[in-house]
Amino acid sequence: MRFMVMIRADANSEAGVMPSQELLAAMGQFNEELVKAGVMQAGEGLHPSSKGARVRFSGSQRTVIDGPFTETKELIAGFWIWKCASLQEAIDWTRRCPNPMPGDSEIEIRQVFDVEDFGEALTPELREQEERLRAEVAAQANPLA
Template identity: 50%
Template sequence: MRFMIMVKATKDTEAGKFPENAEKLFEAMGAYHDELVKAGVLLDASGLQPSSAGWKVKYSGDKRTVVDGPFTEAKEMIAGYTLIQTKTREEALEWTRRFPKPHFDHECEIEVRQLYELEDFATIDAAKDAIGKFREMEAGLKK
């Protein structure tokens, strides 16, 4: 089971500003992620640059429109993530309870979402061919 732990953005992270206590935060995050590595559950982790460095692609019928950042509503944005793989939801929940507070100077929250696995789509007839192709791609990535 894979889970994504998402750190919500703030006005400061969207402005590209690191907190005054950045050293303490990086130390706590480093220690936590080191524990994840030692437990063999860490798949990936990274901070995201502000939305001003990104873009969105809007779809309207067959038309695609690129919209450059920044985007409004920092509270809806993600500043970083950690991707873990555990045997159970309960194990993932325990790891997320230990996640360091990402913004020391004010209230904040992290969001955790389970990723779909290919097996989750196995009962959908229209997805069977695509599932086989994705399995081939996964096998190729592991080589």
């Protein structure tokens, strides 16, 4: 199973305050443990919402809303993609994570859908398209492979 593990933003991350050297070192060590265990597939920090945008959909209308966004507690400051055997394993890894913020913080864990989760709605043609696109993305990520 794959999980997206999301670090919630706080006032500091939204203000563009960079993590301390100590936190970067602790996170680097944690990420090394994740990689060595075969858990981590991706992980990145995100710029503040002031550098982002949202696109709101209403029928055929599209409205662009520029950041910053006011509800800091609803924003994401960073994420990982982990491969774990269960939600409990993802929780166990998260409990080992250094506190990602100077004060109180929260990390959300959500399972990522796999192709099999879509059942009969994913026709053989759509499945083939999905597999082809995944192969193209992998080739783009590793152009020398």
